[in-house]
Every structure is written in C-alpha cells, then in structure tokens.
Amino acid sequence: MRLPRSALKSRLAGTAFLIAMAVTLIALFADVLSPYDPLRQDYSAYLQPPSRAHLLGTDSLGRDILARIIYGSRVSLAVGVIAVGIAVAIGASVGLASGYCGGRVDNVLMRIVDAIWTFPSLVLALSMAAALGPGIDKVMIAVGVVYIPAFARLVRGQTLSVREREFVMAARALGADDLRLVIRHIWPNVTGPTVVQASLNVATAIITEASLSFLGVGVRPPAPSWGSMLKLGYQYMEVAPWMSIFPGLAIFITVLAFNLAGDGLREALDPRMARRR
Numbered sequence: 001m002r003l004p005r006s007a008l009k010s011r012l013a014g015t016a017f018l019i020a021m022a023v024t025l026i027a028l029f030a031d032v033l034s035p036y037d038p039l040r041q042d043y044s045a046y047l048q049p050p051s052r053a054h055l056l057g058t059d060s061l062g063r064d065i066l067a068r069i070i071y072g073s074r075v076s077l078a079v080g081v082i083a084v085g086i087a088v089a090i091g092a093s094v095g096l097a098s099g100y101c102g103g104r105v106d107n108v109l110m111r112i113v114d115a116i117w118t119f120p121s122l123v124l125a126l127s128m129a130a131a132l133g134p135g136i137d138k139v140m141i142a143v144g145v146v147y148i149p150a151f152a153r154l155v156r157g158q159t160l161s162v163r164e165r166e167f168v169m170a171a172r173a174l175g176a177d178d179l180r181l182v183i184r185h186i187w188p189n190v191t192g193p194t195v196v197q198a199s200l201n202v203a204t205a206i207i208t209e210a211s212l213s214f215l216g217v218g219v220r221p222p223a224p225s226w227g228s229m230l231k232l233g234y235q236y237m238e239v240a241p242w243m244s245i246f247p248g249l250a251i252f253i254t255v256l257a258f259n260l261a262g263d264g265l266r267e268a269l270d271p272r273m274a275r276r277r
Helices: 002-007 011-028 065-101 103-117 121-132 136-146 148-162 166-173 178-189 191-214 226-236 242-269 271-276
Strands: none
Touching: 011 065, 011 242, 065 103, 065 136, 065 148, 065 178, 065 191, 065 226, 065 242, 103 148, 121 136, 121 191, 136 148, 136 191, 148 178, 148 191, 166 178, 178 191, 191 226, 191 242, 226 242
16 A cells, blocks of 8 residues: 555645546446437537537537547547557567667667667657558557657666666576566566556557547547547637537646656655655
C-alpha cells in the first residue's frame, strides 16, 4: 500500500488518478452509460446544440456527440494501453539485452534504436499507419513502434547501472546464469522508471492516435474516435462549435490526467523527488 499512498499525497495527482480511473470505467461500461447508439443517424436532429435530449448536441449526421465521446474513449484507451504495451515489451527486451550484453550486441541494437529515434514521432507514426492501412489494430502497431526507442534507451541505462551493483555480482558469483540474473535480479530493479515512462506515454499515445485519426489514417469511419470527431467538427466551427469543443475537451482532460498521474508515480517511486518536494 506504500506506492498508492505516496502517489496520492499530492492533491493534484490524486485528482488525476480519479479522472483516469473514471475515463477507464466510462470506456469499460460504454454500453451502459451511452444514451444513444453512437452510429445512429437522425437527420431530423442534425447540428442540434446541447439540449436535454442531446446533452452535448449532435453532429452533421444527427449522431449524438456524448454517445460518440463515450465510445471514443474505448478507442483512445485501447490504443494508448496496447500501443504502450507493445513498446514496453519490445523496448524493454532490447534495452535489457543491450545493457547486459554490451559490446557488439549493444552497438548493433542501439544503432537500430537510434535510426528509429531520428524520425519525428508523429511523422513516423503517420508513415507507418499510411503503409499499413486504416484500422485500430494498425494504429496500435504504428504508435507502439514509435515509442520503442524511448523504453529501449531507458531500460538500457538502468541495466548498465544495476548490473554492476553488489547483489548482481554476488548472484553471479554463486553461479546464477545470465537469464536468471536478468529476470530475477536486474529486471525487477528497472521496472519503476519503466512504469512511470509507460504512464506518461499512454497520454502521448492518445494524442498520436487522435492526430492520426484527424489526418484520416487512423480509425475507420464511422467508428467513433476523438480525432475523427475533431476532423469532422472543424468544418462546422462557425455554425456548430460544440462538434469540436467537446471532443477536444475529452482529449485535453484525459491526457492531462494521465500526465499528472505519471508525475505522481514518479514522485512515489523516486525518493529524490519526494525529498525535493
């Protein structure tokens, strides 16, 4: 229980954790919470402002904005969590192998990582998504590949530090093989920074997915996505600003919550941050 308590000491971080949990619950129970079918078109109610019937208004096809935002949270969180999971799985494996083996293995793996790192993240994700084609599974792969270098470099740096510590040298002297050293002694000591980085990258992955959907290479219409809702809404900014305002607020609040939650985790896992605070 030490980690949650220390992570929630800051009122701002505690609020961020609650918001992130609320967004997660909304995504999980979208079928129950949504007032309408997000794909249902009602041409007799198109471009209606917020009202009692449609709390956040309707779009140009008469679809309920609130229902589409609720279902869009599933897309954003799925891409954020699964894409970051892909990046952690591959990046951490590369970082562990590079940091522990060193030498030629380190040089080869880090040059590959550096080659990926040289591309701007959004440009690389856009290129991969365009090459793979639209679809949420393609977006997850594209976004996941973009963040592999961040985890590879982080885990490599932590591994280089941990592998020279006394308990690792003692385990090696007792006859532990390389695989056991990496799994039982090194990896548990680098998970803290990795978890913090993952929580922060979930927020940036949500923004990247929204950007790809806005540019037309993300989730296929008519599936609800916050980015595609912004793309449709900006064409009606003068006559129906709610079409862009509410999806934009959903992205802003969710990303801010995950960023602040990540800061809370960093303070909880880093004693130096706690003392400085």
